[in-house]
Amino acid sequence: MGHQTAVALNADDEQVFLAFLRGTADVAVYRSWSPEPKEVDELSPDTSASPFYFHNKAFPWTPAFEHVMSTDRVTGQAISYYRLIDAQAPVMSYSRHPLRAPDPHVAGRLYWRKDISGPPSYDRERFAAWYSKVVRWVRHNAVKVPHGHTEPWCLPGARRVLSHAR
Numbered sequence: 001m002g003h004q005t006a007v008a009l010n011a012d013d014e015q016v017f018l019a020f021l022r023g024t025a026d027v028a029v030y031r032s033w034s035p036e037p038k039e040v041d042e043l044s045p046d047t048s049a050s051p052f053y054f055h056n057k058a059f060p061w062t063p064a065f066e067h068v069m070s071t072d073r074v075t076g077q078a079i080s081y082y083r084l085i086d087a088q089a090p091v092m093s094y095s096r097h098p099l100r101a102p103d104p105h106v107a108g109r110l111y112w113r114k115d116i117s118g119p120p121s122y123d124r125e126r127f128a129a130w131y132s133k134v135v136r137w138v139r140h141n142a143v144k145v146p147h148g149h150t151e152p153w154c155l156p157g158a159r160r161v162l163s164h165a166r
Contacts, residue, residue: 008097010157059090
């Protein structure tokens, strides 16, 4: 279980959001399905890049990755990527909202896995305070907009995209 907030951001909103995050803390960004096992500088526009993970470096943690080998179902080519292992990590995840979908059933979200198995490796109360600060910023700068079976908090760019889709 954890805390989640439904969100919708377009590419411009993501840049503003990332700048806000980096203004609150020294934040590392990781991709879930990454071509390399390392931190990334920005939120890749590649749709397969989502979700992303934000690590507030005030909470000590050493990221670990699982190397995954697979076969592309369409081309049959071998593919390789790295998946961030976030089970006990002090991270907040961000999944993109399907802005172009006509009737989505699942919204994008900010998520913090509060309840983890085992003893906590970081101060959950301090992390909760940071997560709450982020969510307050989103709610201050966004408006809830119905979209399909969802109602995410939409930042300005996402609102424009959704208003043109109607």
